[in-house]
Each structure stands twice: as structure tokens, then as C-alpha cells.
Amino acid sequence: MRSHCKTPEGDVVQFWDFAALTYYRLLDRFSGSLTRLALEQLDLRPGEAVLDIGCGTGALLPALAEAVGPRGRVVAVDLSPRMVAVARKRVKQPHVEVRRADACTADHGAGQFDAAVALGAFSAMPDVAAAIANAADALRPGGRLFVFDVRLAKNTRTTRFLRTAYRMIAGFSGADVVTELRAVFERVEPVFAVEGETTTVVMARKVTGTATRSACTPSRPAG
Secondary structure: OOOOOOOOOHHHHHHHHHHHHOHHHHHHOOOHHHHHHHHHHHOOOOOOEEEEEOOOOOOOHHHHHHHHOOOOEEEEEEOOHHHHHHHHHHOOOOOEEEEEOOOOOOOOOOOOEEEEEEEOOHHHOOOHHHHHHHHHHHEEEEEEEEEEEEOOOOOOHHHHHHHHHHHHHHOOOOOOHHHHHHHHOOEEEEOOOOOOOOEEEEEEEOOOOEOOOOOOOOOOEOO
16 A cells, blocks of 8 residues: 655755756757657657646647647646746647646546656656556556656666765655556556666556556546
8 A cells, every 4th residue: 555645845846946947947958869759659649638747847848739739738747836937938839738736646637648758757756656656547548658767776886876866956765766667557668678877768558447546546447
């Protein structure tokens, strides 16, 4: 049984607010390759609905909006008020919505999305398992989730240092994203044959029509 979702501490939210105005602006300039990879793997079609989890400053939103077209739907969520404010300024299309929400506890709507994407998001959340369960709940049967994230499962000098630093800076819980994905999704496949020492890129797919169980999102049929 999963524990109740944890509430992020205020200083962690303040950190991401600060990041929205500083290095995230710099990262946006180098996000092209990752954006292309995510779009290639998700294979979005016109008219589909896609969820951007932990959208940050919204670097991916214009590409998602273009991929699903005006008859599609893009919903982006982030906890940081400043991240949300920047993301809202980036896109003006009526079929794009940016919400301020905690992905660990937010109800995205059962079975409302064909696809979802989380870029560097899950590992920075206080309850990784709950956030992933909520993402699975939001997907329709056959829905796919593209994940690029930190993975510090290996016990090396580099990962030990990064684990400590990430915990101090961003509230890293130590949960392994891939392990939590496999506990929820029927299919979790690496995108690359060789995984990096500190990062992972995977595609997860929801095969059945029943949402997963979590303390925050009860099991229910996808509608």
C-alpha cells in the first residue's frame, strides 16, 4: 500500500521559481534534440490529447501544440508559479492549457489523454510513485508516456555525489524512476540500447483499460 502523497517544502518550490528565471532559460536553447526525440517516440497524431508533466517553462509546448493541431489538446502542469507564468506566455493557442498543480496529488482526469511526456520531472518530485500512478491514470488504454529523467541507481562516485547534491538542491527522494514506472505500466522499454550513467530515456505504455492504484488516485475505469 502506498503512503499518502507528500507536500513539497516551500524552499523547494522557491528553488524552481528561481530556476525559471535563470538556468531554465539557458536550457531552453539546448532542448531541440530532446524535443525531436520525444515527438518521434510519442508519434502524436492530429486531434490527440497530450499531457506535459512538470512542464517547466514550457519549452516543449509549441511543438506539442503543432503536433496535435487545433483539434487536439495540450495540458501542461507544473508546481512552480514562475514556471507556469513563463509557460503561459510562451503559448497562446486555445487548445493549450497550462495549470499550476502538484503532479503527486493532481487529478488529471481518468483516461483523458492519448500520450504524456515528463522531461526531468519525476525524480524531482517528493512522491515519485504517486506522480507516476497519476500519469498512468490519466492515459487511455494504449496510451504512451515518454520519460527523460535522472537515474542514479548505479553506485559510483559520480552518482553518490549527484545523489547528495540533487537531494539538497531539489528535494530528490532517492526513488528510482524506472523501478516505479515498471510497478505501474505494463510495458516499459528503454529508448537507447545503452543507458547513461546518470540519466534514462524510456517509453512506458498503458495496455489495459483500468487505472493503477495509488493513495492519491484510487483505482477506477478509464473513461
